[in-house]
Amino acid sequence: MGTTRTTQIFFASTLYGAATLAAALDSGCFEPADRRLLLVSNNAPIPETTAPLDEMPGFERLRGRFDEVLSWNEAIEPLHPSGWTPRPDDVPMWERYLRVLWGLGDDRIELALESIQVSPALAVAQLFPDARLDVYADGLMSYGPTRNKIDPLVGERVRRLLHLDLVPGLKPLLLAEFGAEPRLVPAEAFTKVVEELAEDAGGTPRPEGHEGESSVTGGSAGHDSAGGEAPALLLGQYLAALDILTPDEEETLHLRMVRGAVALGHRRLVFKPHPVAPAAWSSALEREAERLGAELTVLEEPLLAEVLYQEVRPGLVVGCFSTALLTASTFYGIPVAKIGTAPLLDRLTPYQNSNRVPLTIVDALLPDLEEGAAGAAGQADEELSGLVRAVGFAMQPQIRSDLRKAAESYLAAHLSPRTWRYFKRRRLTVLGLPGGIPVPRHAAVRRVARRVRRLKRAALG
Numbered sequence: 001m002g003t004t005r006t007t008q009i010f011f012a013s014t015l016y017g018a019a020t021l022a023a024a025l026d027s028g029c030f031e032p033a034d035r036r037l038l039l040v041s042n043n044a045p046i047p048e049t050t051a052p053l054d055e056m057p058g059f060e061r062l063r064g065r066f067d068e069v070l071s072w073n074e075a076i077e078p079l080h081p082s083g084w085t086p087r088p089d090d091v092p093m094w095e096r097y098l099r100v101l102w103g104l105g106d107d108r109i110e111l112a113l114e115s116i117q118v119s120p121a122l123a124v125a126q127l128f129p130d131a132r133l134d135v136y137a138d139g140l141m142s143y144g145p146t147r148n149k150i151d152p153l154v155g156e157r158v159r160r161l162l163h164l165d166l167v168p169g170l171k172p173l174l175l176a177e178f179g180a181e182p183r184l185v186p187a188e189a190f191t192k193v194v195e196e197l198a199e200d201a202g203g204t205p206r207p208e209g210h211e212g213e214s215s216v217t218g219g220s221a222g223h224d225s226a227g228g229e230a231p232a233l234l235l236g237q238y239l240a241a242l243d244i245l246t247p248d249e250e251e252t253l254h255l256r257m258v259r260g261a262v263a264l265g266h267r268r269l270v271f272k273p274h275p276v277a278p279a280a281w282s283s284a285l286e287r288e289a290e291r292l293g294a295e296l297t298v299l300e301e302p303l304l305a306e307v308l309y310q311e312v313r314p315g316l317v318v319g320c321f322s323t324a325l326l327t328a329s330t331f332y333g334i335p336v337a338k339i340g341t342a343p344l345l346d347r348l349t350p351y352q353n354s355n356r357v358p359l360t361i362v363d364a365l366l367p368d369l370e371e372g373a374a375g376a377a378g379q380a381d382e383e384l385s386g387l388v389r390a391v392g393f394a395m396q397p398q399i400r401s402d403l404r405k406a407a408e409s410y411l412a413a414h415l416s417p418r419t420w421r422y423f424k425r426r427r428l429t430v431l432g433l434p435g436g437i438p439v440p441r442h443a444a445v446r447r448v449a450r451r452v453r454r455l456k457r458a459a460l461g
Contacts, residue, residue, distance in 0.1 A: 007107040008033040009131075010066065011124055013041040013081075015053045015304055016323075017114055019197065020136055022062045023189035024112075024162050030134075033110065036065070037102065041072040041081045041120045056302055058197030070102060072120055081120035086127060094127050114138055115174065116158070117148040125154045135175060136185075137163035139323030142172040143388055144357030145396040150178075164190055166326040167361060169380035173392045177399055187331050191306075198310040230315030231268040231297075232261040233308060235322045236281070238274030244348060244355070251281050253340045255288050257318045260339060260369035262292045269296040270312055272305060309334060316374050320344070321355070321362040329366075329377040336377060337369035338362050345421045352395040360391055360422050386410035387422060394427050411435050 008030060012018040018038070024030065044050035053059060054069050063069060072081055075098065086094050099105065109131040113121040115138050125133060135158055142163045155178040163172055165184050172182050234257045239245040245253065254271070261269055271285055282298040289296035299308070305324035308314070309332045317328040317336045321344070328334040341363035348356055364384055367373035378384075390410040393403035411434035415423070420435075429436030 005034040005105070005107045006110065007035040007037060007104055008110045008112065009037045009039050009124075009128075010112045011039045011041065011072070011114060011121055012053060013043045013114060013120070015056050015059065015197075015302075016306075017136065017138070018053055018059070018062055019193045019304065019306075020162075020164065020185060020190065021112060022065050022193045023164075024136065024185045025065050026193065027186045027189040029162055029183060029185060030112070035067050035107070038063075038066040038069045039072050039124070040069060043082045043120065047073055047080075051302070058200040058303070058307065061196040061200060062193070072124070075101060081123075083119070085119050085123045091127060091129065095129075098127060110134075112136060112162075115141065116154060117146055117150060122150075122154065125157070129153065131157070132159060133157045134160045134162060135180065137161060137172060137174060139164075140166060140321070140326065140358035140361055141354055142174045143167065143170055143361060144354060145173045145392040145400050146175055146177065147352065147354040147396070149399055150175075152178075164327070166323065166330055167365070167377075167380045167384075168330065170361075170385060170388065173357075173388070173400065173403075177402075191331055194304065194306045194310060197304060198307045229266075229268055230313055231270045232264075232266040232316040232318060233305070233312060233314035234258065234261065234269060234271045234285075235305060235317065235319035235324055236271065236273040237320055237322055239320065239344075241274075242355070244344060251284060253320065254281060254285055256370065257339055258285055258288050258294070258296065259292065260337070261316060261318055262289070262294050263372065264316065264337075264369070264374060266316060267294045269294055270299060270308070270314065271296055272299045272303075272308060306331075318369055319362075321359040323358065325362060325366060326377060333376075335374045336366055337374040338366040339369045342421055351424055351427050356395060357388060357391060360387065363421070383414060386414065387419065391422055394423060394431060394433070397431055407433060 010021050012021060040052050040054050042050060042052040052071070052073070054063070076084060109128045111125060111128060111131045112134045113125060114136065116122050116125050116133070116135055125131075133154070142161065155175065158175055158178050158180045160183045161172055161175050161180045162183050162185050165187060174180075234254065236254060238250070240247045240250045258269060269289055271282060273282055286296050286298065305322070306327055309328060314334055317325060317334050318339060319325045320338065320340050325336045325338070329336045341359055344359055345363060348359065361384075364387060365378040367375050386406065387410060389403050390407040393400055393407040397404070411423075411428070415435045423435060425436060428434070
């Protein structure tokens with residue numbers, strides 16, 4: 001009787017995710033297997049109008065790590081990857097279908113997935129109910145709590161959380177409720193993969209006169225490797241698409257990036273827009289840069305920011321709360337600056353919005369561009385760890401009830417005018433945490449309050 005074959009399926013919807021998986025493979029994070037398949041998903045609202053990651057510049061450098069590249073979109077069409085999960089009764093049928101479609105036979109399946117709170121990664125996990133799961137982290141979001149309650153039939157199969165050490169010393173909260181073991185993907189392996197991707201980015205536009213080396217790891221402030229002025233790289237995130245800002249507000253934020261970078265002495269700017277951001281934004285930035293006596297180059301290729309660190313060799317990276325700010329500072333030694341984080345902390349809704357922890361980390365660690373500051377990200381310490389745990393509990397008190405004492409301790413010791421921006425008084429009140437409004441405990445007061453609520457509901461009804 002033959003030995004059962006093991007097939008590992010690696011799921012990715014972004015080039016950043018595929019690069020992280022490649023680095024994990026190169027550094028021995030996965031045991032040997034008979035087959036390794038890369039399952040690619042295009043989660044764009046209209047996938048037909050956006051290139052999948054396996055058609056992006058540089059992907060061919062990663063392809064050789066896998067025996068085959070598969071398309072999740074093709075497997076489930078006409079269903080959309082982000083909007084579909086299987087009905088429980090249909091799981092056996094779907095698993096049989098996929099085993100035939102992908103030639104899996106009776107293979108033992110091991111899955112490496114993006115964060116499994118939502119589809120499509122959640123759907124893939126559900127369709128292989130006996131598969132062992134590893135989850136690899138989606139940038140700074142790994143430091144926040146799991147944003148949805150996950151079925152234990154899925155969550156308890158997760159063995160490890162693979163993540164880059166973006167904030168050394170800070171421990172991820174993601175999936176810790178299931179005992180998932182955090183495992184670092186070495187930074188050296190990731191930057192080496194980025195070097196490979198950069199080899200296919202030779203056509204990257206550069207500011208005039210910028211002829212720096214394209215494959216040198218590590219950043220330098222002020223000048224590039226050819227001795228010219230190193231440009232400032234401005235990162236667009238398209239927060240309007242997430243309903244965090246209005247389009248006009250986000251365009252204004254980008255204009256503030258230009259003004260702040262010029263105020264720091266940069267006369268050569270590179271803007272990396274989000275792939276689906278309006279083209280008109282780039283035109284407005286070019287006009288503003290020209291008005292200020294600076295030159296701005298807009299990058300149109302969908303390249304990773306980390307590839308640009310290799311190719312453009314910036315002297316400064318500016319952004320709101322992009323993960324790329326931390327890779328710039330931690331992995332490449334490039335000076336960074338935040339902009340616009342404080343107002344967003346107040347406006348981000350609901351409180352449990354999964355962008356809250358990335359926004360909190362960037363706001364707490366990075367210098368502020370509009371205060372004329374730029375430099376390295378601050379170091380994680382016990383206060384930052386306490387802040388993240390407190391915010392994590394306030395975001396997901398049911399999923400991470402074990403963090404209540406940590407939240408109480410942090411708030412009792414550190415709540416101040418500087419740290420209030422990370423919390424909402426109403427949220428602290430509802431959760432009975434320090435900083436909340438004291439709630440009367442007298443039984444008669446509670447009875448009156450209940451009666452008032454009943455009368456109000458009756459009047460509205």
